[in-house]
Amino acid sequence: MTIEHLTPTDLEARKARAITAATSAGRALGLEVTDPKVLHDVFSVVVHLAPSPVVVRVPVVLPPGRDVASVAARQARELAVVSWLADRGLPIVRPSPLVPRAPVQRDGLSMTFWEFVEVDASRQPDFIAEAALAAGLHAALRDYPGELPFLSPMTAVPTFLARLEENPGLIAPADLERARSEWAVLGPVLSSREGFAKAFPNAGIQPIHGDAPSYNILRTASGVRYADFEEVTLGPAEWDLAFLGPEGAAVYNEAAARTGVRPLDPAVLRVMETAGMLQMAACHALVPQLPMLAEGLAPALQRWRTMPFAGGLG
Structure with a gap:
């Protein structure tokens, strides 16, 4: 099967679609969203639903054949594991407590909602020590x-x-x-x-x-x-x-x-x-x-x- 190569215009449209879907889903769940901010845009578009302390991760680059249902199943496993670890006190980025702990589908995309964590830019990574x-x-x-x-x-x-x-x-x-x-x-x-x-x-x-x-x-x-x-x-x-x-x-x-x-x-x-x-x-x-x-x-x-x-x- 020949794969379509996306253009810069296509990539911007994909990001915009993810932002719109995340914002719409967040508002439908009762979150205040007036200034959505893109934190990352690589394999997923990660959106802070500001001013709400919630981050949405929307996978947009998927292996061939991975449909919304399989993405959601994968996300459900992640949410289950992270919730289990968080409940045991592990320092972890937790699912947002402001929405149900479940994947949400919108506009053909499946997404998950996480707590917003303020990153300390002064702390440098040390991958070996870590x-x-x-x-x-x-x-x-x-x-x-x-x-x-x-x-x-x-x-x-x-x-x-x-x-x-x-x-x-x-x-x-x-x-x-x-x-x-x-x-x-x-x-x-x-x-x-x-x-x-x-x-x-x-x-x-x-x-x-x-x-x-x-x-x-x-x-x-x-x-x-x-x-x-x-x-x-x-x-x-x-x-x-x-x-x-x-x-x-x-x-x-x-x-x-x-x-x-x-x-x-x-x-x-x-x-x-x-x-x-x-x-x-x-x-x-x-x-x-x-x-x-x-x-x-x-x-x-x-x-x-x-x-x-x-x-x-x-």
């Missing part, structure tokens, strides 16, 4: 009782690869060939709990953030808060720690020892890092929807080309 926060999060998530899919961030990879095959020019032929060959090895390991357990019988899985928790925190005057659980999933802890290097792994392991979480398995970490890079390569299928992605993915693509094939598996 790897310790992932251990605390994993300790809290271990007991989550709800159902979650296994490594859901990887489920779109086969579809992405098919779209790249059908749309030459989004990625170099040699990169696409490597991606397909690598998925042939990694797919059976990453597509089910059983496949993963067969490859790594001693590496347990549990609920995890799913999208690099060290990078998805908000720094406020009162401390850091975990955020953005859109990819929450079952999987090995190593998925959350990919790309932080030996220093980040050491920081995590030290914190894990204090919280009773298992240390990282170097072999699993290598495979998760390769899987993450493969996912980024496959995400070139989204470039027509998000042109800025091509430049953003370029460093990862360069690094992936130098990494051992399939993380040493196969």
Whole structure:
């Protein structure tokens, strides 16, 4: 299937549609909205419904085949996990208490409502030191009782690869060939709990953030808060720690020892890092929807080309 490439005019129209939908949905829920402000516009349009202390996240860049119903199901999982963590006192960006804790559909879009958190711009990120926060999060998530899919961030990879095959020019032929060959090895390991357990019988899985928790925190005057659980999933802890290097792994392991979480398995970490890079390569299928992605993915693509094939598996 040929993918339509969006123009700058298309992108502005998409953002405007998301703002209108978020504003309309907020007002329908009884919120005062006089000055909506866009905080982010990448994979989602994130809108502060000022003056109400509410932020709406509206996903607009979606994998092929993901419809409103599947987006809403994913959002419902996120809201359930975050609500459960918030109720246990974890420092987290919570669902807004001013509206029901459920996804809202408007104008063909599905959105979620969150509390507005004032970010302290003077606090600089330290991704290595903040790897310790992932251990605390994993300790809290271990007991989550709800159902979650296994490594859901990887489920779109086969579809992405098919779209790249059908749309030459989004990625170099040699990169696409490597991606397909690598998925042939990694797919059976990453597509089910059983496949993963067969490859790594001693590496347990549990609920995890799913999208690099060290990078998805908000720094406020009162401390850091975990955020953005859109990819929450079952999987090995190593998925959350990919790309932080030996220093980040050491920081995590030290914190894990204090919280009773298992240390990282170097072999699993290598495979998760390769899987993450493969996912980024496959995400070139989204470039027509998000042109800025091509430049953003370029460093990862360069690094992936130098990494051992399939993380040493196969």
